[in-house]
Amino acid sequence: MSGQRVDVKVVMLGKEYVGKTSLVERYVHNRFLVGPYQNTIGAAFVAKVMSVGDRTVTLGIWDTAGSERYEAMSRIYYRGAKAAIVCYDLTDSSSFERAKFWVKELQNLEEGCQIYLCGTKSDLLEEDRRRRRVDFHDVQDYADNIKAQLFETSSKTGQSVDELFQKVAEDYVSVAAFQVMTEWCQAATSLFDRGQGRGPGPEGKPVLLQLLSSLSHHSPGLGEFPQRAWT
Numbered sequence: 001m002s003g004q005r006v007d008v009k010v011v012m013l014g015k016e017y018v019g020k021t022s023l024v025e026r027y028v029h030n031r032f033l034v035g036p037y038q039n040t041i042g043a044a045f046v047a048k049v050m051s052v053g054d055r056t057v058t059l060g061i062w063d064t065a066g067s068e069r070y071e072a073m074s075r076i077y078y079r080g081a082k083a084a085i086v087c088y089d090l091t092d093s094s095s096f097e098r099a100k101f102w103v104k105e106l107q108n109l110e111e112g113c114q115i116y117l118c119g120t121k122s123d124l125l126e127e128d129r130r131r132r133r134v135d136f137h138d139v140q141d142y143a144d145n146i147k148a149q150l151f152e153t154s155s156k157t158g159q160s161v162d163e164l165f166q167k168v169a170e171d172y173v174s175v176a177a178f179q180v181m182t183e184w185c186q187a188a189t190s191l192f193d194r195g196q197g198r199g200p201g202p203e204g205k206p207v208l209l210q211l212l213s214s215l216s217h218h219s220p221g222l223g224e225f226p227q228r229a230w231t
């Protein structure tokens with residue numbers, strides 16, 4: 001996978017033992033490793049290619065170490081991340097406090113990073129509801145406040161794991177499409193302001209049509225409406 005182009009840098013954050021590595025294992029290899037717990041040292045990277053509609057998106061996932069000993073190192077890994085999956089263990093309230101710590105960090109230092117809150121080990125609640133230590137509605141309110149998405153997953157059973165990563169990729173595609181659309185609108189407005197929109201561009205086609213075909217190329221579907229309206 002080395003040298004592979006990555007579309008979305010995703011970072012896994014959260015207290016040690018919450019299940020970050022297990023989440024990545026379940027998603028990438030569709031397996032749940034049993035055996036003695038091995039804490040992550042530093043960080044691990046894996047890339048996963050996936051589909052969103054007719055587009056291919058490559059997620060580059062950084063699995064960080066949850067131990068506070070590696071806190072400074074985890075900061076290096078969330079730099080430039082477009083998405084952060086901030087994990088907490090549904091059976092451990094202190095892990096949710098730690099999740100809030102990471103959310104604050106991201107809000108202060110990585111403004112452009114979309115946050116996904118992930119309550120892990122939901123299978124343990126299936127076995128015994130009394131084990132829940134983090135209330136769903138409290139977290140949902142918190143998630144709404146910070147404009148984050150909320151998922152409750154189990155790496156053991158696979159519950160909601162694919163949905164979580166799929167949402168990350170889908171959000172990336174819609175944000176990218178929105179950016180292209182915004183840039184296109186700005187370019188079109190500026191051409192119209194200068195009265196050049198219908199003039200010929202470098203390929204002999206009207207400049208606006210050239211912009212539209214570039215928009216359609218980057219975001220299939222988005223270019224259809226204006227193209228129909230203006231030709």
Ligand SMILES: Nc1nc2c(ncn2[C@@H]2O[C@H](COP(=O)(O)OP(=O)(O)OP(=O)(O)O)[C@@H](O)[C@H]2O)c(=O)[nH]1
Nearest residue numbers: 016017018019020021022039040066121154155156
């Ligand atoms: N029952 C259950 N156990 C889980 C689940 N996810 C992880 N675990 C267990 O929780 C322990 C910690 O999991 P890891 O994935 O190593 O946790 P981590 O967050 O990567 O830990 P650090 O690397 O120390 O940050 C392991 O014993 C896992 O088997 C889950 O969904 N259900």
